[in-house]
Amino acid sequence: xxxxxxxxxxxxxxxxxxxxxxxxxxxxxxxxxxxxxxxxxxxxxxxxxxxxxxxxxxxxxxxxxxxxxxxxxxxxxxxxxxxxxxxxxxxxxxxxxxxxxxxxxxxxxxxxxxxxxxxxxxxxxxxxxxxxxxxxxxxxxxxxxxxxxx
Amino acid sequence: xxxxxxxxxxxxxxxxxxxxxxxxxxxxxxxxxxxxxxxxxxxxxxxxxxxxxxxxxxxxxxxxxxxxxxxxxxxxxxxxxxxxxxxxxxxxxxxxxxxxxxxxxxxxxxxxxxxxxxxxxxxxxxxxxxxxxxxxxxxxxxxxxxxxxxxxxxxxxx
Numbered sequence: 388x389x390x391x392x393x394x395x396x397x398x399x400x401x402x403x404x405x406x407x408x409x410x411x412x413x414x415x416x417x418x419x420x421x422x423x424x425x426x427x428x429x430x431x432x433x434x435x436x437x438x439x440x441x442x443x444x445x446x447x448x449x450x451x452x453x454x455x456x457x458x459x460x461x462x463x464x465x466x467x468x469x470x471x472x473x474x475x476x477x478x479x480x481x482x483x484x485x486x487x488x489x490x491x492x493x494x495x496x497x498x499x500x501x502x503x504x505x506x507x508x509x510x511x512x513x514x515x516x517x518x519x520x521x522x523x524x525x526x527x528x529x530x531x532x533x534x535x536x537x
Numbered sequence: 538x539x540x541x542x543x544x545x546x547x548x549x550x551x552x553x554x555x556x557x558x559x560x561x562x563x564x565x566x567x568x569x570x571x572x573x574x575x576x577x578x579x580x581x582x583x584x585x586x587x588x589x590x591x592x593x594x595x596x597x598x599x600x601x602x603x604x605x606x607x608x609x610x611x612x613x614x615x616x617x618x619x620x621x622x623x624x625x626x627x628x629x630x631x632x633x634x635x636x637x638x639x640x641x642x643x644x645x646x647x648x649x650x651x652x653x654x655x656x657x658x659x660x661x662x663x664x665x666x667x668x669x670x671x672x673x674x675x676x677x678x679x680x681x682x683x684x685x686x687x688x689x690x691x692x693x694x695x
Binding site: 415442445449491495498499506507510513515516517520521528529530531532533534535536 | 605669
């Protein structure tokens with residue numbers, strides 16, 4: 388059953404979509420912008436897992452590999468990957484689950500901006516980071532829609 | 538705000554954004570998600586009483602996935618009949634027919650792997666942002682389930 392709130396939301400969306408005069412279409416943000424966000428999220432995750440062992444070390448290496456692939460795509464798109472840095476703070480493994488969740492959300496949010504080979508990369512990023520987030524016990528693990536942008 | 542509200546709001550936008558996504562694009566996206574609805578309905582059926590010990594409620598997740606995709610499919614002005622047991626795909630049938638706990642776990646891992654593969658193909662093909670992000674979060678869910686089930690089975694989760 389559709390609740391009153393949902394109807395209001397749908398109605399509000401209709402008003403927004405109908406616009407107030409101009410037929411301007413707001414597209415997704417540029418690929419360079421979303422790739423920078425994805426890159427920052429992966430570098431932050433890898434940073435917080437520095438010095439870890441076992442499964443967490445495997446996940447750190449996977450995050451670094453994803454960061455490398457994102458940086459390559461960002462360079463190809465004309466962005467500057469080198470000024471996207473990991474946090475200055477000391478590594479904090481207890482923050483890794485939250486970092487992993489943030490990375491997954493960034494990758495999901497990036498998809499509408501990514502076309503062609505970048506979309507294939509984005510699909511890899513969602514698939515791989517979701518598994519890592521689950522293994523770290525990130526918030527939302529086990530739910531039906533993990534990675535829904537907050 | 539609940540996810541259902543978001544989905545309904547998103548479905549309203551799908552209907553009201555012909556300038557953003559043309560009719561051909563929306564038709565194409567509908568064709569991409571239609572078989573996924575059937576796959577999720579099959580998974581929901583197969584997981585009844587067959588969720589491996591220690592795993593999340595995978596049957597409920599499959600039901601939620603089917604409902605979310607069906608909402609968006611209907612927002613495109615299209616409909617599809619629920620599947621019957623005769624329509625079950627091979628990985629789903631294998632889980633439904635698994636006799637022991639070990640067989641169920643093996644079959645669930647194979648089913649989740651096949652769902653990850655199908656959603657990966659879908660995410661690479663979809664255009665409408667709302668449908669794309671719904672499919673992407675479902676892909677994330679199946680990827681998580683696949684990794685957790687492999688860990689549960691004592692295998693390399695990757």
